[in-house]
Structure formats: C-alpha cells, structure tokens
Amino acid sequence: MEQAIRIENLSKKFGDFTAVNDINLEIHQGEFFSLLGPSGCGKTTLLRMLAGFEIPTSGQIKLDGEPVEKVPPHKRNVNMVFQSYALFEHLDVQDNIGFGLKRKKVAKGEIRQRVREALDLVDLGSRADARPNELSGGQRQRVALARALVNRPRVLLLDEPLGALDLKLRRQMQVELKAIQREVGITFVYVTHDQEEALSMSDRIAVMSDGRVIQCAAPEEVYEHPSEEFVAGFIGISNLLQGRAESKGRVRVGDSSLPVPDLDDSYSDGDPVQIAVRPEKVAVDEIDKDADRIRPGMFTVEGEIESMVYLGVGNQLTLKLGNGGRLVALEQATYRVQSHDQWKVGQKVKVGWHPEHCMVLR
C-alpha cells in the first residue's frame, strides 16, 4: 500500500520532559488513522509535529517520501482541524473556507466554486453568509472541516475535533466524518482519547502511552488481542487475571486451571502469565436452571453476585468467584424480559466464557 506519512525515530522533548519518545509509524494513503491515548500521552504533540507547529528534537517525518520536519506549517501540504475549531470570527463562513485558497492565489472563480462544493460536502450550503458566532457547535465544527478539506491536503490532521460536542451530536458526526473521508479519499490522522470513537471510525489505531506507541493495529485486533495490560485496560474494561503457565494451552489461576488457547510456545511451565477477559464475553447463568446462556465449550466456574449496576442497555455484574477472584460481567438486557426476573445480590451463579476469549497480555 502507498505510504502517505512515514515517521522514523521521532522524539520531542520539552526541557526534561519527553513528550514523544522514539516513534516509528507508517500511515497509508487514504487511511483513517487514529492516535488514541489518555491526555498527556503525546498524541497531540505528534500531530502538531506533523502539522509543523512543533519541530522534532530528533527523527524524521516523511510526507510522500520527502522529509518535512523542518518545513514551516504554511508550506506543508497538510491541513488541520483544531479542537477549538479556531474559526476566524471576523470573516463569514465562505471567507473562512476560502482563506487557504486565497493564500495560494487560486483564481476567484475557482475559489467560489470550490467553497461551494466544500459547503455542500458538509451540508452547510444555506449558511455561506453567516458569521461563525451565529452558528451552533456542530455547524462550527463542519466549517472547520470544510476550511481544511477545501485545500485538498495530502493529509488531514484532526485534533479531537468532536470533543466539544454533546454525545448525540458526536455520534452523528462520527458517522458523517467517516462518510466524508470515504468520499474525498484523503488520509485522515485523527487524535482522540475516546476509545469508542477510535474503534468505530478508524482503519487502524495507534494506542499511545507516555510518548510511545504501545500497539498499532486494526480496531478488531486492538480490541480482541491487546498486546499489553495498558491497551486492554484503556480500550474497554477488562478482567485481569494473574496466573502461571501450566501445560501447553492452560493457565493456573488460584486453584483452577483455565484453558487458554492463545498461550503460545514461548511460555514454559511456571512462567507468570497475565490474561484478560472482556466483561461482555462473560456469561452468567442460574446454578440450578439451565437458561442456555452458558454454551457448550465454555469454561465454567461457580460464583456469587456481589453487586449489580443497572446500565439501561444491560446490567453490569460484579461476581465473586469460588476461588476468591473477582470478575465483571456485562449482561445484555435482551436476556431478561421481566422486571421481577432480576439477579439478587448474594445469589449463587454459574460463570462461563469461551476459552478463545481469554487474551494473553505481555
């Protein structure tokens, strides 16, 4: 696949603080690439280096094979959507969008036409003459997007562009943003701390922590096979279990022996192993009745319901296992129809999961 950006051994230090620590990444042409991590992990610094607002302490950034790390922002063929939108309040919507084209001395007629196309792309055709302060948050966001896209950059950089919107609008904009990206085919580099946003929109995700890329893979891979405890914990919640490798494919946790097909040959008997199970993969069933939630092939243990949180879409159960361990299970509301048909705290239950859903962390 053709590369849009290649980052080699890139570091950025602010005084004694290392914001970005020796990062290597390749971002493909036309890809929706997310940088995901908690605040302070260096994702915004990395994005600002791609834009040209920060000069790297060491390493290289190649845009279409050309090193650009010392090229000033106004001469780089990338554009950025800012978290605060950074609209020009003294210009109306169409002059905001046409700002970049005007700087590049594009002919007036062409500017008008391309601004109109950009307005239509973000569905704001009717607000061309409005001032930014007359627009809603969602509309301002679209203007910021159109203002960047109209320049047809090689790469579009987005710094938490949906962070200021309310939840419902954010969901809607996620879908639209993805649709726009497919339509224009421009490479998107998207910074977010919202794991759900990254999972739903990205072709690939780089999970960052303390200035490093911990794992860089497709959303399914990052979710189903997190490489480290940090990734498993940051993307969704996970039940972490400490154990020791037993025979091949089995891990001893407490006094039970768990089947873990994921465990490869690099572990020898007695090695410490950290495994994780996603709460939504954990099935809970009544002990005396078989309600068919525990499926054949599942590993089962007995436990007791310690607490229960109602989430609307389902219940989050905290289970105390017979061997003293604790497990969180996320139960879909589809299972339970009647309100009296509820779990009770202290109730004995069967707990089970498919061995394939047991992830080994490094």
Add this chain to the structure above:
Amino acid sequence: MNTASAFDKPRILRVFTGLVYLFLFVPIAVVVVFSFNSQKSLQVMDGLSFRWYEEFWNDPTLRDSLFISIEIALITMVVATVIGTALAIGLVRAHSGASRGANVLMLVPLITPEIVAGISALLIFSQLGIGLSFWTVVLAHITFSISYVTIVVRGRLASIGVEVEEAAQDLGASRWQSVRLVLFPALWPAVVAAGLLVFALSFDDFVLSFFTTGEQSQPLPVRIWSMIRFGVSPTINAIGTLMMVVSISAVALAVLIPRLFGRRESGVKVLTGAED
C-alpha cells in the same frame, strides 16, 4: 410574582443605589449647570448664558492650553498604543521565562504613586540636561501610558488564543500574514479602546504634567491650577464642562468605532470586562 421579587430585592437597596449615584453625579451636574450661569456667583443660578465659554475662548493662554492638551493626548495615544500593543503581543506570544518577569514589571508604572513618577521624570530630565518643554510632557505621558495599553490588549490576546494564528499559518499564511489577516482583525477593538483610554488619561493628567512641563506650552490642567491660585472664576466651570465633553467623546468613540465596522463588541466592553 410581585411579592417574591419585592422580597428578593429590598427597596432599601434601590434607595441606597440611587443615593450612591446622586453622590457621584451631583457635583458634576453643579459644574455643568453653573457653567451656563449668567452671573459671577458660584451659589446662585441666575439665567442662562455662554458668557464663561466666551471668556475662556477669548483668553489666548487658556485656549492655547486646551489645544496643547489635545495635542499631547493625541501623540501619547498613537505612540503608546503602537508600543503597548507590540509589547502585549510579544509578552503573550513569547513563551519565554523572561516574559513572566516582564508581565509583573508591567504593573509597576500603574501602582507607582504619580508624584514619584513625576519627580523621577523631572530628575532624569534635569540630569540629562533636557530642558522642560512640550516634548518632555509627551515623553512622560507615553511612559506611563504604555502599561495601560499593554494590560488591556494583553487580556484580549489571551482570550483570542494562539490557535487562530496557527490555523491561519496552517492554511498557508506566513507568520506576518497571520498577524495581519487574523490576529489584528480580532484584536483591534481592544487596541482602539486602549488608545482612547490613554487619550482620556493623558488629557486630564495633572501631577505628571506639572513636574515635566516648561514655562511655555502648559497643558490645560496645569494652567487651571495656576489660574485658581489667583481666585476662582466661573470660567473654571466652563473649562471643566469642556474637558468632560472631550473625555466623554473619547469613551463614546471607543463604543462607536467598532460598531461602525459591524462589530458587536465595543471597546467599552473590552475595558470593563463585560465580554462573555
């Protein structure tokens, strides 16, 4: 509900507020009203006339002083606004350790007693062998005005944030273009407000002018002071009213100029912090 609102805002507060405003404005109103008195009395109002205004206008030294004060205020306004704005941009945008110290130093001219500023200006001029004149007053006024401009403009700069300039550069504007095309259009209501504030401060300054002015070309406040040493004439009322008109005009311009260019926010909002 009527009862509820009466309960929320006791009448005594309204009365009290009214008294405060009376206390503030009655002396000013007296000056304005008596400036139109046809008699020499400062106690009894006796028919309207422009007699004292004519007297003021026909006194060449007083009339010259009015124009000198306006000239000083205009030059001070232009020079202090340019220097103060540049300083504000430098202090806010340069993220160096030195800018923090400079930010604190900025406050010193504001809290220095004016009489100390006046005496030190006088000492410096005499040490350097510079004769007191129109220009020494201008220099002294500019020195203390820069802080006011910087503080007003700096507040506005901080609220604009650095991202709009970065956005302009990201869209192909050079550093200077981003200041000219994006930063300045967002900043100028504050610059206008600061300039007119400095005009008003310079125009009615007495202490600093008193120490730095020469025998010739005395600003109006200094001239008034030397005049009342020989007895109070109702001309004072006319001069006071005229000075008030000039100062109020400066404030009115701070409101109107941004409005004329289709800006919602006015300079007064910037000055009083009534912005969102």
